[in-house]
Amino acid sequence: MIDIKLMGLTGSFAENKDLAREVRLNTIIPGLEKKEEILLDFEGIEGATQSFIHALISDVLRKYGPGALDKLSFKNCNENVRKIITIVVDYMQES
Amino acid sequence: MDIYLPNSAFLGNIDPFLRQMNLSEPTKLKITANKKWISVHPAVLCIIAALGLNMKPVDIGCERLEAKSKHYLKRMGLFRLLNIESDISVTEHEPAGRFIPLTKIINSEELTRFITDIIPLLHLGPEQADSIKYVVSELVRNVLEHSGSKQGAVVSAQYYRKSNTIRIGIADTGVGIKKTINNAYPAETHLEAIRLALMPGVTGTTQRIGGTDYNAGAGLFFIKSIAQVNREFFMIFSGDAMYKLLRNKPDMRRFTLHGDPFKDRHSKREDCPHWQGTVVGVDISLNSTKEFSILLDLIRDAYMKTIKERKKEEYRAPRFI
Numbered sequence: 001m002i003d004i005k006l007m008g009l010t011g012s013f014a015e016n017k018d019l020a021r022e023v024r025l026n027t028i029i030p031g032l033e034k035k036e037e038i039l040l041d042f043e044g045i046e047g048a049t050q051s052f053i054h055a056l057i058s059d060v061l062r063k064y065g066p067g068a069l070d071k072l073s074f075k076n077c078n079e080n081v082r083k084i085i086t087i088v089v090d091y092m093q094e095s
Numbered sequence: 096m097d098i099y100l101p102n103s104a105f106l107g108n109i110d111p112f113l114r115q116m117n118l119s120e121p122t123k124l125k126i127t128a129n130k131k132w133i134s135v136h137p138a139v140l141c142i143i144a145a146l147g148l149n150m151k152p153v154d155i156g157c158e159r160l161e162a163k164s165k166h167y168l169k170r171m172g173l174f175r176l177l178n179i180e181s182d183i184s185v186t187e188h189e190p191a192g193r194f195i196p197l198t199k200i201i202n203s204e205e206l207t208r209f210i211t212d213i214i215p216l217l218h219l220g221p222e223q224a225d226s227i228k229y230v231v232s233e234l235v236r237n238v239l240e241h242s243g244s245k246q247g248a249v250v251s252a253q254y255y256r257k258s259n260t261i262r263i264g265i266a267d268t269g270v271g272i273k274k275t276i277n278n279a280y281p282a283e284t285h286l287e288a289i290r291l292a293l294m295p296g297v298t299g300t301t302q303r304i305g306g307t308d309y310n311a312g313a314g315l316f317f318i319k320s321i322a323q324v325n326r327e328f329f330m331i332f333s334g335d336a337m338y339k340l341l342r343n344k345p346d347m348r349r350f351t352l353h354g355d356p357f358k359d360r361h362s363k364r365e366d367c368p369h370w371q372g373t374v375v376g377v378d379i380s381l382n383s384t385k386e387f388s389i390l391l392d393l394i395r396d397a398y399m400k401t402i403k404e405r406k407k408e409e410y411r412a413p414r415f416i
Contacts, residue, residue, distance in 0.1 A: 011207070011211065013210060013211075013228050013232070015206075015207070015210065015228070015229075015232035015233075015236070016203055016206075016207055017236065017309060018203050021308070021309060024308075046221060046224075046225075047224075047225045047228060047229065049229055049232050049233055049314075050233075050311065050313050050314070050317055051232075051233060051236060051310075051311065051313075051314055054306070054309075054310075054311040054313075055308065055309055058305070058306070058308060058311065059308035062305065062308070079388055080225060080387060080388055080391060083388065083391040083392065083395065084391065086395065087391065087394065087395045087398060088311070090395065090399060091296075091305070091311070091313075091398060091399065091402060092305060094399060094402050094403065094406070095296070095304040095305030095402055095406070
């Protein structure tokens with residue numbers, strides 16, 4: 001399992017899309033290619049923008065389909081972060 | 096270019112200010128003001144600063160200001176940012192006045208630092224901070240990604256005790272919304288481009304529903320929705336067009352977010368002097384920022400509904416001949 005602790009990268013407010021893209025391209029996608037489980041740990045993160053979450057996971061869902069969610073887990077998300085992740089996941093599955 | 100600072104220009108009454116701007120002769124800027132009182136939204140200051148940043152200080156002329164509230168312009172950092180002299184002296188307090196002076200942001204790292212710094216400056220608690228950080232981040236990233244502005248974004252914010260609101264302004268002198276949207280959609284007017292830019296799922300980077308890996312086309316829709324849920328103003332001005340979300344009545348239960356901004360309670364105009372770039376102003380009430388979580392539920396519903404409608408519009412049945 002690949003455990004990605006986002007707080008150390010983004011600080012308490014996850015908004016930097018460039019960082020999100022780097023995490024996706026350099027860690028999430030290579031991990032999924034190796035059939036690894038990916039754990040995105042939001043511990044310490046108080047808020048996130050929709051743009052950040054979109055840059056982090058939308059292309060994963062587009063490339064691998066909803067099945068990617070079987071390999072992708074979100075840990076320590078507060079209520080607002082959960083809702084934003086849900087918005088992006090729902091949106092990508094509907095579009 | 097001539098800019099006159101009136102005694103009052105906030106989002107509710109900003110129209111006369113926008114219409115009276117003289118944006119011809121873009122190599123010189125003359126700033127004049129009401130003699131008695133100047134009280135303006137941060138977006139107004141951002142407009143002046145964004146114009147001035149594109150010229151040499153020697154080409155900016157500011158008349159001797161007489162208004163009692165003239166020190167406000169100094170405290171907000173207008174003269175410092177434009178590197179011009181002013182005879183206004185103020186006692187520089189520790190910035191506990193709950194304002195963010197005019198700040199130029201030209202890259203992602205500066206934005207991240209800015210967002211970290213603004214919350215203590217505005218003395219906000221964690222719940223109140225969510226909406227503010229969200230709005231500033233999405234608006235500035237839009238500028239950095241889409242505007243092509245060499246000067247980046249000019250941002251400013253101010254807390255107003257009487258209304259318990261934070262008012263945020265941001266301006267750029269980049270390509271404007273129409274040019275960005277026209278990369279993917281054939282909007283013929285600036286107003287139509289603004290309308291498209293406010294619709295969830297529309298981005299200038301692709302026509303594909305779902306956006307690209309980097310752009311979902313939802314940033315402005317979220318920001319307009321934050322203002323709407325807070326029953327506050329949101330204004331966007333680009334080219335000759337201005338769209339303004341008007342305040343909602345305080346009845347949350349009958350509250351609906353629309354994908355199409357023209358279905359919201361709004362005003363719009365297409366007779367403004369041509370602004371080469373984009374200006375956004377947004378007011379956020381601190382009385383109701385605890386509703387950020389409710390806002391996200393409303394956004395999710397409106398967002399999904401709009402996506403389904405767009406998919407339905409794009410659906411084509413096979414033609415059997």
